[in-house]
Amino acid sequence: MTTQSSLFHSDPEDIFAKAIERVEAGEAIEAVLATTPEAMRAELRELLLLITATHHLQRAPVPQPAAPRRADRKAAFLEAAAQMKPIAAAVSTPLQAATVAKAPPTKSSFGERLQNFWYDLQLGFASPNLRLAPLVIIIAAVWLGSFGFSEVADAAAIGDLVYPVKQWVRNQQLSLSSEAARGPVYTENVTKIIEDLTLATTTLSAAEQTTKRRVVKISTELFIFDEMTPDHLVFGPLRVMLHYQPDPNRDEYTSIVMPVTPGKGQQVELTFQILPADDPNAPFPFIIQGRRLTVPEVQLAIGPTPTAEAPAATSTATATATPCVITLPSGWVPYTVRAGDSLSAIAQRTGATLVGLQQVNCLVNTNDIVAGKMLFAPAIQQLNTPTATQPPLAATLTAISTTVLTPSVDITATVTVVLTDTVTVSPTATATENVTSTVTATVMAEVTPSITTTVAVTVVGTVVETPTVVQTPTPPMTVTLTSEAGDSGTVVATETLTDVIDPAPGTPIVLTTETTLETTTTPEAEGTVEGASVTPEGGEASPTPSPTPTLPLPTPTTEASEPPTATTVPEPTLAPTTEPTSKANQEPTTEPPTGESKQGNSGTTTNVALPTPTHTPIPQNHSPLTGG
Amino acid sequence: MNSIASTFVTSDDTTAFTDLTEKALLESAVNFDERALGELYDRYEARIYSYIYRRTGNESLAEDLTAQVFLKMLEAIRSEKAWHSSFSGWLYRIAHNAVIDYYRQRDRQQHIPLEDTLTTVTTEHNPVVMAEVSLDADRLRFAIGRLTGEQAEVITLRFLEGYSIGEVAEMLDKTEGSIKALQYRAVTTLRQLLQHEGFH
Numbered sequence: 001m002t003t004q005s006s007l008f009h010s011d012p013e014d015i016f017a018k019a020i021e022r023v024e025a026g027e028a029i030e031a032v033l034a035t036t037p038e039a040m041r042a043e044l045r046e047l048l049l050l051i052t053a054t055h056h057l058q059r060a061p062v063p064q065p066a067a068p069r070r071a072d073r074k075a076a077f078l079e080a081a082a083q084m085k086p087i088a089a090a091v092s093t094p095l096q097a098a099t100v101a102k103a104p105p106t107k108s109s110f111g112e113r114l115q116n117f118w119y120d121l122q123l124g125f126a127s128p129n130l131r132l133a134p135l136v137i138i139i140a141a142v143w144l145g146s147f148g149f150s151e152v153a154d155a156a157a158i159g160d161l162v163y164p165v166k167q168w169v170r171n172q173q174l175s176l177s178s179e180a181a182r183g184p185v186y187t188e189n190v191t192k193i194i195e196d197l198t199l200a201t202t203t204l205s206a207a208e209q210t211t212k213r214r215v216v217k218i219s220t221e222l223f224i225f226d227e228m229t230p231d232h233l234v235f236g237p238l239r240v241m242l243h244y245q246p247d248p249n250r251d252e253y254t255s256i257v258m259p260v261t262p263g264k265g266q267q268v269e270l271t272f273q274i275l276p277a278d279d280p281n282a283p284f285p286f287i288i289q290g291r292r293l294t295v296p297e298v299q300l301a302i303g304p305t306p307t308a309e310a311p312a313a314t315s316t317a318t319a320t321a322t323p324c325v326i327t328l329p330s331g332w333v334p335y336t337v338r339a340g341d342s343l344s345a346i347a348q349r350t351g352a353t354l355v356g357l358q359q360v361n362c363l364v365n366t367n368d369i370v371a372g373k374m375l376f377a378p379a380i381q382q383l384n385t386p387t388a389t390q391p392p393l394a395a396t397l398t399a400i401s402t403t404v405l406t407p408s409v410d411i412t413a414t415v416t417v418v419l420t421d422t423v424t425v426s427p428t429a430t431a432t433e434n435v436t437s438t439v440t441a442t443v444m445a446e447v448t449p450s451i452t453t454t455v456a457v458t459v460v461g462t463v464v465e466t467p468t469v470v471q472t473p474t475p476p477m478t479v480t481l482t483s484e485a486g487d488s489g490t491v492v493a494t495e496t497l498t499d500v501i502d503p504a505p506g507t508p509i510v511l512t513t514e515t516t517l518e519t520t521t522t523p524e525a526e527g528t529v530e531g532a533s534v535t536p537e538g539g540e541a542s543p544t545p546s547p548t549p550t551l552p553l554p555t556p557t558t559e560a561s562e563p564p565t566a567t568t569v570p571e572p573t574l575a576p577t578t579e580p581t582s583k584a585n586q587e588p589t590t591e592p593p594t595g596e597s598k599q600g601n602s603g604t605t606t607n608v609a610l611p612t613p614t615h616t617p618i619p620q621n622h623s624p625l626t627g628g
Numbered sequence: 629m630n631s632i633a634s635t636f637v638t639s640d641d642t643t644a645f646t647d648l649t650e651k652a653l654l655e656s657a658v659n660f661d662e663r664a665l666g667e668l669y670d671r672y673e674a675r676i677y678s679y680i681y682r683r684t685g686n687e688s689l690a691e692d693l694t695a696q697v698f699l700k701m702l703e704a705i706r707s708e709k710a711w712h713s714s715f716s717g718w719l720y721r722i723a724h725n726a727v728i729d730y731y732r733q734r735d736r737q738q739h740i741p742l743e744d745t746l747t748t749v750t751t752e753h754n755p756v757v758m759a760e761v762s763l764d765a766d767r768l769r770f771a772i773g774r775l776t777g778e779q780a781e782v783i784t785l786r787f788l789e790g791y792s793i794g795e796v797a798e799m800l801d802k803t804e805g806s807i808k809a810l811q812y813r814a815v816t817t818l819r820q821l822l823q824h825e826g827f828h
Contacts, residue, residue: 013805013812017793020811047815050822054768054787062678063687073691074669077698078662084702085660344659 204276244289335377682788714801779814
């Protein structure tokens with residue numbers, strides 16, 4: 001369309017858009033209006049004028065902040081992200097963890113370490129032991145920046161106008177810290193509060209000297225409650241009286257307002273007052289008077305709080321933090337970090353919480369894991385529960401469970417590990433299909449040569465054939481069982497691993513069991529059922545995508561091919577004996593088999609089994625078929 | 629100030645991230661990968677700042693609100709797919725809400741933010757226009773603030789920032805047709821608002 005064309009669109013929106021284009025291209029408004037339908041002209045004129053006016057505003061460029069300021073803002077943002085990260089990972093639903101440590105294959109582990117180091121440095125951490133507190137104060141100061149509050153606030157005393165800002169900064173520190181780091185931050189805060197109290201009491205004393213009257217300072221802070229003695233409330237090094245003097249010049253007391261008695265370890269909000277010290281040089285702890293105590297509903301999760309030292313009368317105290325010692329909860333075993341692991345992925349896989357992993361392993365920085373690092377985590381005993389897809393699709397699900405055994409005591413110890421993996425297959429098979437489930441258990445023992453492993457696989461459920469038990473460690477053992485059409489059952493694979501462990505205590509041993517569950521549909525034999533209509537290709541959603549040759553119509557010919565395992569698949573000629581069994585198990589509600597012929601799907605095993613009609617027992621042949 | 633961070637903010641390690649598609653970036657960002665977040669910040673900060681500046685006319689306010697927007701983004705990014713299909717549109721929405729909240733907080737006091745550089749509306753370009761229009765930045769912004777989120781975004785991005793229909797469509801993850809419809813509705817509503825306020 002040319003710009004000069006008459007704007008005979010039916011749509012005012014289009015007309016408007018077109019008109020804007022032309023005006024922006026430089027045409028005069030009146031020229032554009034001339035080609036507009038009469039009906040729209042008045043309105044369009046006003047709209048275009050408005051647009052033009054806004055264009056004038058647009059022409060003023062946006063003043064950009066200076067680069068250092070921008071960089072500071074970005075740093076503050078990344079800092080906030082780093083602080084939110086442990087909280088985020090613990091709170092969110094398990095996501096597929098994209099990992100930081102997943103470096104391109106060419107990078108060496110040294111490169112990885114260097115990378116992590118740079119990022120720690122970026123965030124201001126030189127080592128995991130570096131405290132968060134100073135950095136957060138700086139960041140908070142940056143945010144408050146333009147008002148210059150930060151410097152003023154830091155020097156604020158109780159009762160000053162900006163003292164609440166100082167309190168706010170302190171509380172931000174606490175809430176922005178990770179749960180594990182909050183303990184030391186809280187202790188540090190308490191120390192600072194006590195400093196403020198000390199200063200306040202001194203100031204009040206000086207004021208009393210001058211004015212000959214006693215005045216109090218009142219403040220409110222968040223504390224963690226320890227206990228209540230007959231005389232005091234105890235919050236760490238603080239002692240709070242259970243009453244206060246409304247008038248400090250009179251010896252009359254009002255009880256503290258305390259609707260709820262707090263429990264040990266709870267956070268409380270305490271409003272208190274400080275009196276002039278009787279003796280300004282008296283050593284701490286001095287006593288403050290409690291006015292009001294409430295227990296807020298929202299409680300911050302605060303990790304273990306190290307004991308703060310009471311400050312000396314003149315000097316500032318430093319809180320002593322208990323160094324973190326790795327203590328294993330029961331059931332936790334060594335876990336070697338793999339390339340591509342992240343702490344949240346490990347947490348998800350092992351069933352631990354992210355915070356738990358952090359605390360047990362004394363990790364301050366959740367990035368502080370590299371491939372090869374030894375952490376501790378709960379033993380993994382997970383198995384994906386595969387569900388059979390709607391036939392005729394074939395599903396192959398592999399579950400790998402890894403158990404790490406660490407012999408701790410004797411040199412020769414027999415450890416029996418029983419892993420019971422319940423694999424539930426509930427095929428929604430109709431009467432026209434059979435479902436074959438193949439359970440392959442592979443036990444691979446690593447590390448120690450002197451392990452003898454016996455594997456017994458018991459398959460419980462709607463079993464047609466009894467599996468063969470195979471010795472380990474290799475090769476993989478395949479158990480094939482076939483459910484008859486119409487069955488829905490549970491296949492339970494129980495693996496019993498008995499190990500005799502010989503190595504030195506502490507040597508980790510890895511046992512991996514791999515359970516593969518395959519669900520395949522099997523084609524039917526044709527025309528053996530009464531009352532059945534033979535419909536070719538009935539109900540098939542799509543042709544099988546598998547590369548294996550699809551079976552032609554289901555004459556139960558035996559296609560000989562090697563089973564993928566060294567085990568023997570059970571004898572095929574069990575038909576007569578199994579028929580009654582399967583019939584007995586057959587759901588009474590199955591539809592009469594229609595004898596539809598279906599194309600076989602792949603897995604590595606495809607069995608041809610013939611439909612079980614409701615009545616006529618027909619001698620059939622089971623023949624195992626293995627597709628490529 | 630945090631000089632350590634500013635030195636390493638442009639570390640070489642971020643180059644790989646500049647090439648990532650936004651989808652890939654977001655996948656890492658939801659897990660608070662610092663590099664991904666940093667890259668997102670780099671990609672969007674200037675635009676969000678510009679947008680907010682257009683809406684408020686105040687530099688330091690725009691800075692503060694921009695920081696707020698990115699913090700809000702951090703809070704909400706945990707719930708994966710908070711942004712549905714368009715991260716950009718979502719971010720602009722947060723920016724819009726931040727501006728609205730700010731103005732709401734000030735409760736329409738007369739404490740109008742300092743006028744920006746546009747103090748003199750030049751009359752040289754179109755005397756006819758200027759005679760009929762008595763519009764200043766404040767009143768325009770105020771009126772924009774009373775549009776719906778989408779309308780305000782489209783008006784600002786189209787006519788204050790100068791993006792094309794196609795560009796705005798992409799940024800807000802809408803069709804061009806929707807943008808056309810929005811701009812039309814927005815401008816007509818704006819006109820009504822300003823008329824009501826004595827525009828003409």
